Amino acid sequence: MATIYDIIIAGGGIAGLYAARELSKAKLKVLLVDQTSTLGSTAWTPAITLEKFSLPKEGINAPFNEVIFGTLKKEKKWVSNQNIGYVLDYKRMSTLVLEEAKINGCIVLTQSTVNSLIKKNEEIVGINTTKGDFYGKYFIDATGSAGVLVSEIGLRKKVPCHPSVGMEIEIYDPDQHLKKFQNAISVFFDKDLFACGYGWVSTNGNNKYKIGIGESEVSSFKKHPNLELRLEEFIKLLLNDKKIEILEKHGGSIYGGHNFKVNSIRHKNLLGIGDTIGSFNPFLGEGIRHALYSSDMAVESILKNIQKGEDLDSYEKKWKKYTDFHWKLTSFINIALYEKNTQITQNFYNELIKIMDYLDVDDIIQIGQEYKIEVLLKKFPQNMNVIYALLRARFFNFG
Ligand SMILES: Cc1cc2nc3c(=O)[nH]c(=O)nc-3n(C[C@H](O)[C@H](O)[C@H](O)COP(=O)(O)OP(=O)(O)OC[C@H]3O[C@@H](n4cnc5c(N)ncnc54)[C@H](O)[C@@H]3O)c2cc1C
Numbered sequence: 370m371a372t373i374y375d376i377i378i379a380g381g382g383i384a385g386l387y388a389a390r391e392l393s394k395a396k397l398k399v400l401l402v403d404q405t406s407t408l409g410s411t412a413w414t415p416a417i418t419l420e421k422f423s424l425p426k427e428g429i430n431a432p433f434n435e436v437i438f439g440t441l442k443k444e445k446k447w448v449s450n451q452n453i454g455y456v457l458d459y460k461r462m463s464t465l466v467l468e469e470a471k472i473n474g475c476i477v478l479t480q481s482t483v484n485s486l487i488k489k490n491e492e493i494v495g496i497n498t499t500k501g502d503f504y505g506k507y508f509i510d511a512t513g514s515a516g517v518l519v520s521e522i523g524l525r526k527k528v529p530c531h532p533s534v535g536m537e538i539e540i541y542d543p544d545q546h547l548k549k550f551q552n553a554i555s556v557f558f559d560k561d562l563f564a565c566g567y568g569w570v571s572t573n574g575n576n577k578y579k580i581g582i583g584e585s586e587v588s589s590f591k592k593h594p595n596l597e598l599r600l601e602e603f604i605k606l607l608l609n610d611k612k613i614e615i616l617e618k619h620g621g622s623i624y625g626g627h628n629f630k631v632n633s634i635r636h637k638n639l640l641g642i643g644d645t646i647g648s649f650n651p652f653l654g655e656g657i658r659h660a661l662y663s664s665d666m667a668v669e670s671i672l673k674n675i676q677k678g679e680d681l682d683s684y685e686k687k688w689k690k691y692t693d694f695h696w697k698l699t700s701f702i703n704i705a706l707y708e709k710n711t712q713i714t715q716n717f718y719n720e721l722i723k724i725m726d727y728l729d730v731d732d733i734i735q736i737g738q739e740y741k742i743e744v745l746l747k748k749f750p751q752n753m754n755v756i757y758a759l760l761r762a763r764f765f766n767f768g
Pocket of ligand 1: 379380381382383384385402403404405412413414481482483484511512513514515517535536537619620621622623642643644645648649654655656657658660
């Protein structure tokens, strides 16, 4: 007779791995299925992510305690006396969490693609994969943007919205041309170079850095078709044409943000987590922390359902609360800054950097970690121009 798993998890990104580790720690019989065998590159996340989700410190490449915001002409740096966040070696981090899940007894099937759900009398009883059929009691879809199972059941469309796209290089800089970024992550705005998005530079530890561009595809691609050329231009400007060693170049697209519509994040015993349910927030390009939060909420609801018979509805309720007021504020900014920004001028960005002068490092952490955008209103009368430009971009420009 076929094994009946307590939980079957489709997708072994950070959301699926975390759920696998936690659920198998609770002595449940867990199967994790992923189509690849290796995962991830590098990524930043706030310091709280590691503590909250007990992620192994060996997955850190570099801590950072400085944040820089700027245009290509003027920038401002905020320095904290403690670590604000970490740049992770995402591949190493994923491998470490996977090992922890395996130690807890989780069965892992790599290089196996999940095709579809198996139903019996309208109940979900298993999944079909390229390595055969597997049966279980609860199912988690953690297949990221693909959302294979949640889209099959109709919780969202297969391809729900336009993706954001990003391209990044990792460099080795032994001559320390980029020394000012060695403890920092930074975000740059420029009307021409990063239309509908931003550029970034971040430390990657030991004289290594990441330089990238990300933007929302919606209107920018018509005007600025070549992301790669603009990334090269950005690198040239940062390095004053000096040569550096490029270690890696990678890119990707991701679905998320305000136009990612999910009808529900759960159907009966199937729960969607992470990018599957659009947990990526384009505001500062953060997906890892939010994917982990959704995973943690799903784990908690499943455990309470098993142990106390509590309704699985609690999962959806918790996620709605998490993505409430401040999350919605970021959607407002995301639309104005990255999607409908054709009326935003370079002067707007100059003004934005100017008003950020009023902010101290705690304000920056509040905006970055808690999305308390209202902090920008600290000097309300002086900031009227910027607020007016944001409102105009958000509500009056539909180009
Ligand atoms: C270029 C780029 C840079 C980024 N930088 C950052 C950053 O610095 N900080 C940050 O917080 N976030 C960043 N993000 C976002 C972040 O990487 C994601 O939000 C996060 O990884 C989502 O995790 P997840 O587990 O939900 O999904 P994913 O990591 O996408 O995992 C999904 C998993 O499902 C598997 N899968 C898919 N379909 C199937 C199938 N049919 N069968 C079996 N397996 C399947 C995939 O192989 C994958 O392993 C970045 C994203 C991109 C594209």
